[in-house]
Amino acid sequence: xxxxxxxxxxxxxxxxxxxxxxxxxxxxxxxxxxxxxxxxx
Numbered sequence: 001x002x003x004x005x006x007x008x009x010x011x012x013x014x015x016x017x018x019x020x021x022x023x024x025x026x027x028x029x030x031x032x033x034x035x036x037x038x039x040x041x
Contacts, residue, residue, distance in 0.1 A: 004024070005012040011027045022037045 002015060003011055003013050009028055012024055013027070014024045023034050024037070026033045026035065
């Protein structure tokens with residue numbers, strides 16, 4: 001997994017050419033979250 005950052009046991013990663021919308025993945029222990037990046041209008 002292409003890791004961007006690691007802090008307090010949380011790993012932040014983004015995949016090249018992944019599906020839309022742009023997003024990143026965060027892992028902590030056995031938990032995973034996917035956070036979409038959107039622009040407010």
